Every structure is written in structure tokens, then in C-alpha cells.
Amino acid sequence: MRCAICECQLHRNGDYAKPTVKGRSHATEHHYVAERFFGRSANRRGIIRERLFAQCPWSLEGKKETYCYECHEELLHNPVLLPADVAQFTKLVKSRGLTEVTKEQGREKLAGRIVLFHEVIAAGLKTLLEEGPD
Secondary structure, eight states: OBOTTTOOBOBOSSOTTOSSHHHHTBEEEEESSOGGGGTOOGGGTTOOOOOSOSSOTTSOTTOEEEEEHIIIIIIITSOOOOHHHHHHHHHHHHHTTOOOSSOOSSOHHHHHHHHHHHHHHHHHHHHHHHHOOO
16 A cells, blocks of 8 residues: 555554654545535534535545555645735635625635635646646
8 A cells, every 4th residue: 555645655553643754654544525525524423514515526525545644644734825825816716706705604605715726726736747847
């Protein structure tokens, strides 16, 4: 079994999250689309919340992948967004009519921002792959 991102060899033999090679290469799963978007959370079992998406925009509800601790916890859960990145994303949010002067009852605009954020990531990946390796 290998990490879906860095392709390192994975294991499930303890030492999860320890600052060792073994801890950093421990297998861990991550949903492609967060369970909380569908009213569920592993942290709050049995508590159902309002769904953010009636249907998964990517048809991946409940699907997950396996990663090493580092790629899962350090990379996927902690994206680096610099001030300029946030400012540019805000421009896109405004251009799509997804801003909220005050929070509204529904969460359609949040859902729209999540879809837009994925579009940004997909467009960036496509562009970098087309440019080729450095």
C-alpha cells in the first residue's frame, strides 16, 4: 500500500503521528469531499447536521483515499494561502456573486465558494502540468 500523493510505502503498525519515519509513513484515510458537507462528521457520530450539498458536485460522496500521515495531516489539512492568494480568490468570489454582506439562512453561497475553490485548484494543476517539469 502506497500514499496516493507522495507514493511512499505505508503501514498500519502503530506509531501514528510520531516524529519518526514510521510515524510519518503511517497509513491514514481522507475523504475526497468532507463528510461534514453531507451532514456527517466522524468527530460527532450520531449528530446529523444540515447538508451543504444535496448531491455531491463531483459524485464522490463517502469516497476516500489512503495517504501517509504527512500528506494527509500536514499537506491536505493545512493549505498555504498567502494574503495575495486570498485577495485574488476574493475577487473570484465577488465575480461569481458568492459574497455575503451578512450571513444568510441558506448556505448555497458557501457551497458555491467550495466548488469555486476546487475549480481554482483544478485549473492550477492543469496549468502546471501543461507547462511541464521545471
